[in-house]
Amino acid sequence: MTNKLTSGEIADRIELWRECGYSSQEASKQAGIGRRAFDRFLERYVDKDAPISKGVFDQTKIKKIAKPRKGQIKRYILTCAQNNTNIHHQFFNNLEAYAVHIKADIKISRFTYNKNAFQKNRKQGDTDTTEETYYDPNIAAYISDDIERLAPSLIWCGNLQLSPTAVDPTSGLHDYTGPDSSIMPHTRVSMNPVPTPRRFRTKHIYTTGCCTLKNYIMAKAGQKAEFHHTFGALIVEVLADGSWFVRQLVGDNEGTFHDLDVEVKEGAVCESDCVEAIQWGDIHLEHIDKDIQSMFWQSGDSVIDLLKPKVQLFHDLIDGHSHNPHEAKNPLRQYQNHIAGKNCVRTEFEDAQWFLDKYAYRASCKSYVIWSNHDEFMRRWLHDSNYKTDHVNSKFILKNELLAREQADRGESVSYFRNALDSQKATVLTSDEGNLNIKGVLADFHGHNGSGGSRGSVKGFSKSGHKTMTGHSHSAWWVAGATSAGTCSSLYLGYNNGLSSWSHTFTVLYKSGKRCQVTANAETKKWRA
């Protein structure tokens, strides 16, 4: 009889038993059930030795890990593992090899995914009837199901049990660790920015990826989770001053992964020129953060010289402060530009050309300027400008209008922005059609356009089925196959008032087609430990 009870009916009977002072005689009478049948029910569903109820006042305690001593670095490799599922041996061996190489602690959070609970939905042929929960013994030395403070503002939430079928695994958990960034165990790799007051460092929520194989119920939720299951981990570097860096280690099917200029393959760690492309955060040259600029491109030990990408991608190269159409009817801003000598459009484009063709240029690296919304300022400004009254820009206006007409006469496509920039080194794109495919990732979308003329969003791009890397949001995202870099500009540009999620994050695309997000710290002038 009890086999047919629903979970609600079971709960109701137990509650009735409690209300009857734990008397099965009285409860069975009230329920209209025979005493012996009620006793059998209790035997089956109630652990009489267990406490009847419990509760605590305090939130689960966060274990605090001491900061490294001065001059030292603590490193962690974080991932998760599913019950009753084998590890991806090659990937796991590579994680162990890398951990030994960089002296990192591996931490693996366990999660359960109960196939038996969904037996009705099994696909024909799925005969796995495993009931006992166990974990691959290879992970035993690394199990970490605790919540731990790895750095003053970074928390490892190994205690969380997030269903692998959750489409947005961190939804509802944005404030779970208060103002501190968090790393949560989940089979997907994701990164979400959390808007915070500007005087604080932007909070990010990361998920890890997984070190066990794919093992899902072949029903819709499981099939979607299987598609997004990523053999991945996060590397965390904590410095003595409490600052930290997090990067994604995403494995391919053979378990090979990359971390910046390192390849980990078949248990061996080798330095490698494995970076195919870097997408910088939006440039906004007039307002670029000078520390970020030096870190990324200044000759010597800059990011571009250490990682040696074959391609670099520039979004919102020009801020457009000299000809921003949104400021055209702001007389105070026009006056300020005039006094500061910042109303010369030609000068802004010459500065950008110098940056592109001299400062950031590397002979071994192809540069692309991605068609962006700030580039469009130029076309809009020219349509509304008047050479008769704008004496600072009159010759520039006439020159560019003449050039456009000559191109039109020859039947050539016209781009005012490309003409004005006149780069001798970079390829300047004038549309976003998905033509720039780098290792399987579409790289020519700035991100301002969504579908059918609507505003773009990373979540929107993630639904396209294509892998994309975009900018425009100035915030670092990773949603399924879509990533967004942050910005190279100052983290406040006068219009991102209130809370902000901007960060100095750039996207690295490896030769394997896998990616990682690198968030630089302008305060410490570091981008990795």
Ligand SMILES: [Fe+2]
């Ligand atoms: Fe933009």
Ligand SMILES: [Fe+2]
């Ligand atoms: Fe931008």
